[in-house]
Amino acid sequence: MRLLALPDGTTADPDAPHIRVDDLGLTRGDGVFETVLVVDGRPRELTAHLDRLERSARMLDLPVPARDTLERLFATVVAAWPSPGEMAVKVVCTRGAEYGDGTPTVFALAFSIEPHTVERRRRGASVVVLDRGFDPEVVERAPWLLLGAKTLSYAVNMAAQRHAAALGADEVIFRAADGSVLEGPTSTVVVAEGRTLRTPPASSGILPGTTQSALFRAAERAGWATKVEPLRVGELAEADGVFLVSSIRKIVRVHTLDGVVLPDATALWSELTGLYEAEYA
Amino acid sequence: MRLLALPDGTTADPDAPHIRVDDLGLTRGDGVFETVLVVDGRPRELTAHLDRLERSARMLDLPVPARDTLERLFATVVAAWPSPGEMAVKVVCTRGAEYGDGTPTVFALAFSIEPHTVERRRRGASVVVLDRGFDPEVVERAPWLLLGAKTLSYAVNMAAQRHAAALGADEVIFRAADGSVLEGPTSTVVVAEGRTLRTPPASSGILPGTTQSALFRAAERAGWATKVEPLRVGELAEADGVFLVSSIRKIVRVHTLDGVVLPDATALWSELTGLYEAEYA
Numbered sequence: 001m002r003l004l005a006l007p008d009g010t011t012a013d014p015d016a017p018h019i020r021v022d023d024l025g026l027t028r029g030d031g032v033f034e035t036v037l038v039v040d041g042r043p044r045e046l047t048a049h050l051d052r053l054e055r056s057a058r059m060l061d062l063p064v065p066a067r068d069t070l071e072r073l074f075a076t077v078v079a080a081w082p083s084p085g086e087m088a089v090k091v092v093c094t095r096g097a098e099y100g101d102g103t104p105t106v107f108a109l110a111f112s113i114e115p116h117t118v119e120r121r122r123r124g125a126s127v128v129v130l131d132r133g134f135d136p137e138v139v140e141r142a143p144w145l146l147l148g149a150k151t152l153s154y155a156v157n158m159a160a161q162r163h164a165a166a167l168g169a170d171e172v173i174f175r176a177a178d179g180s181v182l183e184g185p186t187s188t189v190v191v192a193e194g195r196t197l198r199t200p201p202a203s204s205g206i207l208p209g210t211t212q213s214a215l216f217r218a219a220e221r222a223g224w225a226t227k228v229e230p231l232r233v234g235e236l237a238e239a240d241g242v243f244l245v246s247s248i249r250k251i252v253r254v255h256t257l258d259g260v261v262l263p264d265a266t267a268l269w270s271e272l273t274g275l276y277e278a279e280y281a
Numbered sequence: 282m283r284l285l286a287l288p289d290g291t292t293a294d295p296d297a298p299h300i301r302v303d304d305l306g307l308t309r310g311d312g313v314f315e316t317v318l319v320v321d322g323r324p325r326e327l328t329a330h331l332d333r334l335e336r337s338a339r340m341l342d343l344p345v346p347a348r349d350t351l352e353r354l355f356a357t358v359v360a361a362w363p364s365p366g367e368m369a370v371k372v373v374c375t376r377g378a379e380y381g382d383g384t385p386t387v388f389a390l391a392f393s394i395e396p397h398t399v400e401r402r403r404r405g406a407s408v409v410v411l412d413r414g415f416d417p418e419v420v421e422r423a424p425w426l427l428l429g430a431k432t433l434s435y436a437v438n439m440a441a442q443r444h445a446a447a448l449g450a451d452e453v454i455f456r457a458a459d460g461s462v463l464e465g466p467t468s469t470v471v472v473a474e475g476r477t478l479r480t481p482p483a484s485s486g487i488l489p490g491t492t493q494s495a496l497f498r499a500a501e502r503a504g505w506a507t508k509v510e511p512l513r514v515g516e517l518a519e520a521d522g523v524f525l526v527s528s529i530r531k532i533v534r535v536h537t538l539d540g541v542v543l544p545d546a547t548a549l550w551s552e553l554t555g556l557y558e559a560e561y562a
Contacts, residue, residue, distance in 0.1 A: 030435070
């Protein structure tokens with residue numbers, strides 16, 4: 001099931017062509033996106049997602065529509081979606097057609113969440129650590145590298161996922177050239193140590209996590225300590241639990257890291273998932 | 282003037298939408314491309330371009346059409362183009378629609394070359410050197426970084442160009458973290474020292490240049506020596522000439538590097554341009 005919404009508030013056939021061949025989102029990966037989980041008609045962390053979309057757009061000098069236009073895209077697909085439960089909404093903004101009138105391309109595509117995604121939440125994931133090739137030191141002085149922007153230029157993220165699959169793994173955690181933990185290609189890394197949750201800082205060249213932020217909020221309320229600070233790859237295997245956190249997959253327990261089985265964190269996963277879900281009860 | 286050709290041998294309206302919103306070329310920058318110069322109906326270096334397209338596709342595990350299908354795309358737009366002189370043809374292959382039948386998206390878009398591009402050849406360019414953030418040492422052991430693949434994920438290349446423009450410069454030369462010269466966002470770097478041309482090797486994580494290769498072939502025939510070897514940023518200012526070489530802009534003389542005016546290489550530029558053009562006479 002899919003639904004497509006356009007900025008004028010209408011819906012359109014998602015299987016029909018809507019994009020020109022010279023759209024700079026297509027030919028240059030020159031655009032930004034967000035994917036939002038909607039449960040029973042309520043988008044989760046919509047403000048945080050739209051804040052991050054605007055942050056990414058600023059990093060690309062990309063004009064994005066006003067907040068009410070973006071919110072209307074969500075309202076349109078949510079209202080038109082026929083069933084209760086979970087759905088995902090991806091909103092995309094590109095620089096528009098290269099030979100066009102300068103209008104950015106904007107749309108929201110709502111889609112059903114695949115059964116294997118739901119399975120992944122429950123079963124956890126085996127993960128390989130792959131080098132992302134940059135040193136965190138470069139992030140601040142080379143803004144043109146767009147590190148930490150959620151752009152449409154995701155070919156490296158997709159190639160890393162394929163590389164993991166070829167190694168028999170489910171997911172990837174990227175590390176920096178200095179050995180610090182970065183993020184997954186489409187997720188944030190969170191570790192649990194005692195009653196403390198840790199995640200690497202956005203200043204290391206990664207996306208600020210919307211779901212990680214919600215989880216930290218929920219955990220703090222339940223008495224957990226949280227730390228946003230650099231994390232070494234070597235610390236992953238020593239943690240009580242390692243999790244990949246993202247909007248659609250929610251919280252995924254890492255059960256195997258580079259072929260080594262980690263301590264069973266199923267009970268921790270259940271507790272954190274309960275805290276996260278209670279945020280929206 | 283633009284013309285769009287599809288793999289079935291037909292042409293289509295380039296201003297009409299032809300791409301679905303879930304095309305992985307759009308949503309993930311997951312595809313490859315080449316841009317070829319055509320002069321008086323003859324594509325330049327077509328075999329080298331299609332070889333490189335296939336090389337890029339292999340790096341992405343991306344299926345691309347058979348060679349004769351790709352050649353037909355060129356034949357279609359070249360035959361339909363109404364005027365003599367120069368035109369550019371961009372061929373794009375993506376992984377196709379995420380929720381489709383698995384068919385890759387393939388098209389060729391022919392377009393007129395802008396007057397400012399022709400001007401750039403004659404006037405040369407001011408260039409800033411920008412950090413590309415990786416060490417060449419990572420290239421071979423991290424193939425998922427797709428360094429040296431010509432993918433649709435060009436957001437960093439576009440951001441670097443915008444950064445240069447904000448600094449008042451025309452173009453960018455990327456350097457690696459170790460201070461070696463890489464390439465321009467859409468060009469190959471060539472320096473002249475005496476009667477020797479030098480360019481960095483593809484193994485440093487850059488595209489093998491089709492126009493650079495043609496220029497070297499032409500120069501060798503005229504008695505020049507050529508070297509494909511690492512080049513340090515510091516060597517640029519000491520060369521007799523620094524050039525950015527690409528299919529559509531051909532050979533562009535760098536007249537200013539990081540704000541410092543370089544020795545006048547206009548005569549060298551004329552000589553090299555003459556040699557390059559003679560390849561196709």
